[in-house]
Amino acid sequence: MNLFSTSGNLKEKKRVLVSTRLLREGFSQLEEHFEVAFPENEVFSRNEILQLLPSFDAFVPTFQFKVDKDIIDAGQDRLKIIANFGVGYNNIDIDYACRKNILVTNTPDPVIEPTAEQAFALMLAAARRVAECDRKLRLKDGLKWGVLENLGQTLYGKTIGIVGMGRIGQSLARRALANGMKIVYYNRTKLPLDIENLYQAEWMELDNLLSASDVVSLHVPLTNETFHLIDSKKLARMKTTAILINTARGPVVNELDLVKVLKDRRIYAAALDVYEFEPIINQELLQMDNVVLAPHNGTATIEARNDMARLVSQNIIRYFAGRTDINRVN
Template sequence: MAQKVVVFSQINKEILEKLKKKYHVVEINPKLGDVNQQILTEVQDADGMIGAGRILNKKNLSSATRLKVISSVSVGYDNYDLEYLKQKNIYLCHTPHVLTETTADLAFTLLMSAARKVVALDQWTKAGEWKRTVSPSQFGQDIFAKKLGIIGLGNIGTAIARRGFYGFNMQILYHSRKEKPEVANAFNAQYCELDELLQQSDFIIIAVDLNADSKALIRTEHFEKMQKHAVFINIARGSVVDEQALIQALKTNQIYAAGLDVYEKEPLQESELFGLDNVITLPHIGSATAETRYKMAELAYQNLIDGLENRRPKYTVNI
């Protein structure tokens, strides 16, 4: 009898078809009712799971009797109960590295767009307001040779530093849990304590994992330390930043602008952010290119196959 795989969110169609050829596949469908109840029912006799964007924990996995592996089509894994999965000896896998470059691209897209007021000026032009040359209030600010502060010098942070150093001749400052001279030397990057980085940087990009130490890492007192012309970019996780403190900093022009791809609550439906013209709000698209999403799905597929065939998956996070 074929092993059973529960697909708990939409995944790449080609990968889905490959799974159906090898396993008994059940797809969770929000149109059929309560998703958590569906998971609880289907996971009873499931051997593996694959998907992204769902909270998986004891509440909806407690009925599982032979689950071996959960393969997440994501690099982040803060929505999974690691301790519970470890206790049950269930592999949790993720997809690092393949989304590094495209997420770094997006960080710079937000940085440049916020600095040059791209979105606001695009809307102004389309509204037929371009009847005269732009006024000083619509001017942006230069990027070349400025100071770029990166909080979190992991794979994505390193890719951002490379772009800033080689592409824009920027002075790189960084803060992380530990110094990384082997990485920093390549970009003449200077390690700083958090307060120093915030005080000195023209542009600040958050690229940390969400964990107990990074939750609400940036709060009111941190925005108060930033320069008035600072541009703040978050491509990490929404909960790394106190969102109300950020909104207040933008409303009072404590900082110049922000570019956001992540939020405390997603999807973002209502927010004071929508009424501000000095913030760009994107719908969590850090990895959203066709090429990268396929690579992620392919890696998640391989992680799943390894777990189902009693091999240790290459990219596990809990065992």
């Protein structure tokens, strides 16, 4: 039985293996130039990838598929490019790919607006207790109505601290500014003055930002330096009325420390799209009313998925055409 569906002329075109059955619209240009193999089911298993990869020139994993030494070795001498379907690439052993002379690319541009949109949606939901009230309204006698019941917080006039003021952070800043919020941010280096002025943003050291902010939103990549960037000591600096938003990567936050702080009501709420041990979610988080949870779907729009596929396709096509204007990671 066939494990995958393909397109293209098998004799003339290079071969691309896609780990997951994705929307085909965004891959239309790639399918004109290459033979592209998608799984017939939702995903290829790890063992299937190991068996298939030796006969492919390019591999497209999603950010959920771990590309380790064994997977890279399975490509033998034929695999030339790993075109990651996602902006984050901590799912790939970049150092080993370098040693094997395999190019790794990602898809940064298409994720900017949907991720910022998700962060803003989570922020509103946490501040106004949208998810909690929706959940309780569905239960018999689950919610008490009244003028002073179910009170949330307004975001208008509040301070948002953006940790990682890259393109996603700036996109969120634009939304927050339109909502009447004050912007403070932390980067390892300050932004140029014209960009700060555009968002009316003030740079702060991280500890000062945590103390000053009513909302803290995380937009940093997962690196050795950002692992557990937010832990018990950092959380202790936040206001008891503050909200923590994480749409970056789960391990940026020490999840056990966050659970304790939320249980003790030492911050107002958290809204999370990512988790330290995902897809496993801490059971205590699932029971808390002051937590809004999303299934790592910050980029999960039809438009974004097709745009990501187009950029993956562009990276592969340009690479094999000898061009250098691609989203190179290594």
